[in-house]
Amino acid sequence: MTQLQNAVLERSASLYKVLDLTAELDCLMALSSASQEYGYTSPKLSSHRKISITQGRHPLLELCSPVFVANSFQSSESHSRVKVITGPNSSGKSIYLKQVGLIVFMALIGSDVPAKEADIGLLDGIFTRMQSRESVSVGLSTFMIDLNQMAHAINSSTGNSLVLIDEFGKGTNTVDGLSLLAASISHWLRKPLGEVPHVLLATNFHSLLQLGLLPSSGLLSLLEGICQSSYAANIAKLAGLPASLVQRGVEVSELYRTGRVIKRIDKASSDEQADRCRTVVEAFLSLDLEDRDLDLQHFMKEDLLPSAGDLLNRS
The missing domain is CATH 3.40.50.300 (P-loop containing nucleotide triphosphate hydrolases)
Incomplete structure (x- = not known):
């Protein structure tokens, strides 16, 4: 094996030249074949x-x-x-x-x-x-x-x-x-x-x-x-994004193009906050404090405080 290796190494320059020419010939034949086959x-x-x-x-x-x-x-x-x-x-x-x-x-x-x-x-x-x-x-x-x-x-x-x-x-x-x-x-x-x-x-x-x-x-x-x-929305649908997500993207894009304010979907608008505050206030003002059967503690705990807490969390 050692003698064989030495004999190959002595002729390595010629072998490399043959390999280079063979690779070039293979490339030229492939290009010629593709040219004929694919017009x-x-x-x-x-x-x-x-x-x-x-x-x-x-x-x-x-x-x-x-x-x-x-x-x-x-x-x-x-x-x-x-x-x-x-x-x-x-x-x-x-x-x-x-x-x-x-x-x-x-x-x-x-x-x-x-x-x-x-x-x-x-x-x-x-x-x-x-x-x-x-x-x-x-x-x-x-x-x-x-x-x-x-x-x-x-x-x-x-x-x-x-x-x-x-x-x-x-x-x-x-x-x-x-x-x-x-x-x-x-x-x-x-x-x-x-x-x-x-x-x-x-x-x-x-x-x-x-x-x-x-x-x-x-x-x-x-x-x-x-x-x-x-046509980004169409491509997003083809890619498998949820329809609700794609629709929200279309809405935001339209608002941006028209120059209108984009509302955050995780935060209530000022009008919505005002409506919630008005509801809480009206519910409190409607109470008859002279009514002996009124459970004011229950109202504060079960109705007023949850509504107010929800309002603060959304603000």
Whole structure:
């Protein structure tokens, strides 16, 4: 066994080379097989700074979804390089971002791509803020991980980069998260034309657009207009939340949107408190203290004190 081990180790460099070539051949055969079986097309690699994808598909989701809608992506050299996508929950925003990134990546490694046509220009990198992989060993909060990913994309991307951002800013309070998101997008929009990367961003901060927080620029494109709702209640029902809880959430959301005061369900309103006080007072004033049969001690113990105690506990 020792002689065999020594003989293998003497030829380890050649064996590693054979393994590398075999793995590469296996990868190329798998890509070729997938291309033929799933209807991929050969992409065009060009020297311009555009990205054009016609009827692109997600290579994995289309295999396990009974219905998959193909979507196109266009980013030119001087227009619509920064795209903001809004839409209801579970509408496919994240899938769209990922399919664009995967198609570009597959084209750059020499594979056919799941699209009708694809013209990929010069690219030097793909930067993402897509998922927050938490770990105790990292010692960072979820939001800090998001910030690190965003900082890397802002500091390292160039005019030939693709940047994919999904739901940045949701890890902190709404105002701060919305402000950081608006500032990040504005940073790219104010850069010289040749330094603006291809940016594809999905967000549920609809007020980012409704409040006009972004500067006016031909580089900015809002795909299919602006979404006005999230359908969060429907998604909550599908997730199995109790119907009463979902209904209460809908009521609070409506009160918030209309600017009306939201009443706490665990604390009586001032009107309700006044009604309870009035009931207690009227009950006491209705007593005939001259009545010899009146058991005042019983009334105080059984009627008045429980009502007053309940009133104090709810206040």
